[in-house]
Amino acid sequence: MLAHLPALQVVIPLISAPACVLVTRANWAWLLATAVSIISFVIALLLVHEVSVHGVLSYHLGGWRPPLGIEYRIDHLSAYLLTIVAATASITMIAARESIKQEIPPEKASLFFSAYLLCLTGLLGIIASGDAFNIFVFLEISSLSSYVLIAMGRDRRALTAAYQYLIMGTIGATFILIGVGLLYMLTGTLNLQDLQQKIPAIVDSRTLHAAFAFLTAGISLKIALFPLHLWLPNAYAHAPSMITVFLSATATKVSVYVLLRFFFGLFPQEISLQQFHLDKILLPLSIIAILTASFVAIFQENIKRMLAYSSVAQIGYMTLAIGLGSADGAIAGMVYLFNHAIIKGGLFLAMACVLLRIGSVQLEDFAGLGKRMPWTMAAVVLLGLGLIGIPFTAGFVSKWYVLSAAIEQGHWLAAIVVVGGSLLTVLYIWKIIEHAYFKTPVSATRQSQVILEAPRQMLLPLWLLVAGSFYFGLETSFSLGFASTAIQTLFH
Amino acid sequence: MITGYFNYWVVIILMMMGFYIVISDSNLIKKIIGLNIFQTSVFILFISMSKVKGGTAPILTAEADVYSNPLPHVLILTAIVVGVSTSALGLAIIARIHRAYGTVDETIIHEQDDLQDEG
Numbered sequence: 339m340l341a342h343l344p345a346l347q348v349v350i351p352l353i354s355a356p357a358c359v360l361v362t363r364a365n366w367a368w369l370l371a372t373a374v375s376i377i378s379f380v381i382a383l384l385l386v387h388e389v390s391v392h393g394v395l396s397y398h399l400g401g402w403r404p405p406l407g408i409e410y411r412i413d414h415l416s417a418y419l420l421t422i423v424a425a426t427a428s429i430t431m432i433a434a435r436e437s438i439k440q441e442i443p444p445e446k447a448s449l450f451f452s453a454y455l456l457c458l459t460g461l462l463g464i465i466a467s468g469d470a471f472n473i474f475v476f477l478e479i480s481s482l483s484s485y486v487l488i489a490m491g492r493d494r495r496a497l498t499a500a501y502q503y504l505i506m507g508t509i510g511a512t513f514i515l516i517g518v519g520l521l522y523m524l525t526g527t528l529n530l531q532d533l534q535q536k537i538p539a540i541v542d543s544r545t546l547h548a549a550f551a552f553l554t555a556g557i558s559l560k561i562a563l564f565p566l567h568l569w570l571p572n573a574y575a576h577a578p579s580m581i582t583v584f585l586s587a588t589a590t591k592v593s594v595y596v597l598l599r600f601f602f603g604l605f606p607q608e609i610s611l612q613q614f615h616l617d618k619i620l621l622p623l624s625i626i627a628i629l630t631a632s633f634v635a636i637f638q639e640n641i642k643r644m645l646a647y648s649s650v651a652q653i654g655y656m657t658l659a660i661g662l663g664s665a666d667g668a669i670a671g672m673v674y675l676f677n678h679a680i681i682k683g684g685l686f687l688a689m690a691c692v693l694l695r696i697g698s699v700q701l702e703d704f705a706g707l708g709k710r711m712p713w714t715m716a717a718v719v720l721l722g723l724g725l726i727g728i729p730f731t732a733g734f735v736s737k738w739y740v741l742s743a744a745i746e747q748g749h750w751l752a753a754i755v756v757v758g759g760s761l762l763t764v765l766y767i768w769k770i771i772e773h774a775y776f777k778t779p780v781s782a783t784r785q786s787q788v789i790l791e792a793p794r795q796m797l798l799p800l801w802l803l804v805a806g807s808f809y810f811g812l813e814t815s816f817s818l819g820f821a822s823t824a825i826q827t828l829f830h
Numbered sequence: 831m832i833t834g835y836f837n838y839w840v841v842i843i844l845m846m847m848g849f850y851i852v853i854s855d856s857n858l859i860k861k862i863i864g865l866n867i868f869q870t871s872v873f874i875l876f877i878s879m880s881k882v883k884g885g886t887a888p889i890l891t892a893e894a895d896v897y898s899n900p901l902p903h904v905l906i907l908t909a910i911v912v913g914v915s916t917s918a919l920g921l922a923i924i925a926r927i928h929r930a931y932g933t934v935d936e937t938i939i940h941e942q943d944d945l946q947d948e949g
Binding site for chain 2: 471474475478482485486489494495497498500501504505508509511512515516519522523
């Protein structure tokens with residue numbers, strides 16, 4: 339049983355997806371999706387344990403030995419990411435019931451949960467797989483199902499957002515496919531380990547340069563790296579609330595993982611940095627992403643859209659840290675990814691609560707919410723502090739490591755931008771707080787004074803994330819310790 | 831030069847044509863068609879590289895000892911399935927966009943969204 343964990347991690351959500359379609363009752367479908375998410379989380383934790391005790395796990399699908407057969411390979415980095423994705427999935431699903439009931443018509447609920455399970459399968463598969471083409475297939479499974487999920491938003495704009503994402507996402511995935519094809523053409527293998535050994539010998543080949551370029555463009559599209567982020571704000575703003583929670587904490591994060599896996603694992607990092615100058619692309623784009631996206635976020639009236647722009651900026655921090663090129667930078671990037679998944683997942687979950695009760699996430703409708711939804715708004719304030727990077731929060735830990743990695747590399751501009759970005763974050767978080775606590779609603783009828791707190795089933799997961807944001811701000815042995823081992827094994 | 835790499839020239843021309851349609855055309859359905867051409871060019875790229883000089887179809891027979899590489903064919907079979915599902919999903923979303931907006935033209939859709947913002 340234990341030996342099959344890497345495959346079970348992917349297969350269980352995969353076979354539950356069609357099973358979910360057969361369950362026509364909305365509540366049962368939700369229960370199944372929740373159970374599967376929690377099982378995935380347990381498997382991910384078991385894998386973390388296995389990896390820390392026994393080292394890298396290699397699973398040969400169908401008993402075919404790599405490089406001929408497809409290999410699932412779980413190292414520290416994969417186990418770390420699997421935990422983040424599966425934990426987010428569990429928390430999202432536990433909180434999802436009320437919100438989904440309100441936003442998705444009951445006859446479509448089982449299809450919705452089935453698409454969600456496919457998306458989870460894809461994301462877990464990308465991380466578990468050790469085969470380049472397999473990664474492409476899982477990427478498309480997760481992308482196609484997330485287009486479906488986004489299109490199920492209430493507003494008709496969800497449709498155009500999903501369409502835009504479909505076009506850009508498919509171009510990105512096809513670019514990755516071209517890159518993988520060129521690599522296969524050069525080396526005759528698709529196994530990541532095998533590719534890693536064969537690439538240094540052909541580093542002067544022009545085809546390899548083309549492959550690298552296609553992979554960079556494709557993966558950057560999936561990450562939503564500036565200026566390829568255009569699909570993200572609309573998709574996050576109009577998707578069903580719980581899907582925004584799930585995708586914001588997983589989809590782009592998994593793409594950041596693919597970036598790290600391909601350019602620091604598959605391509606040895608010296609080649610990526612010295613021959614192909616990956617840092618010269620990542621650093622400037624990340625810096626622009628942090629500054630412009632934070633700036634644009636300040637002027638958004640729709641809070642979900644504001645947080646989506648904030649995500650673009652936060653992704654900039656991760657790619658900035660990775661682009662520094664040092665092991666410390668990559669560790670900082672991973673810690674950032676971990677903490678940001680908690681904080682942004684929490685903030686979007688709070689928005690789901692607001693949308694459930696107030697029916698709008700426009701800034702003007704936040705007036706007086708501090709009194710009407712005290713628990714939700716208190717969570718927003720605390721998570722907002724984390725997003726800014728106040729000491730004792732997880733956000734501080736991640737920003738601190740990015741900052742020190744930047745200074746260590748002598749990259750002063752990056753260091754200034756890291757701090758400057760935080761100041762911009764203060765501005766847009768303050769806008770929410772100001773409206774929620776210091777403004778009275780324009781139409782102060784009795785109805786708009788009633789306390790309308792979100793249901794406990796949503797508040798508990800929300801406060802769990804708030805607690806996580808503070809816990810991982812003080813106790814970093816997993817978030818930082820495990821990430822350091824992960825990066826050190828990757829950089830060997 | 832041109833004859834030796836004939837397939838690859840075709841791939842590049844198709845790829846650029848498809849890509850250009852996706853970027854430039856405002857009709858949502860035409861964008862999907864462009865996307866299809868773009869993806870097809872990648873299929874041809876994979877199939878072209880699997881050809882082995884003098885090789886025959888990869889079926890074990892007594893007459894042949896050189897075979898073309900079957901793996902890219904299998905990969906592309908998967909990629910075609912992905913491409914078909916993407917088109918199907920794209921067209922389904924377009925059908926719903928048409929129901930919601932009454933048009934499949936991107937510029938008109940943006941105008942309607944802007945109007946909604948103001949009003």
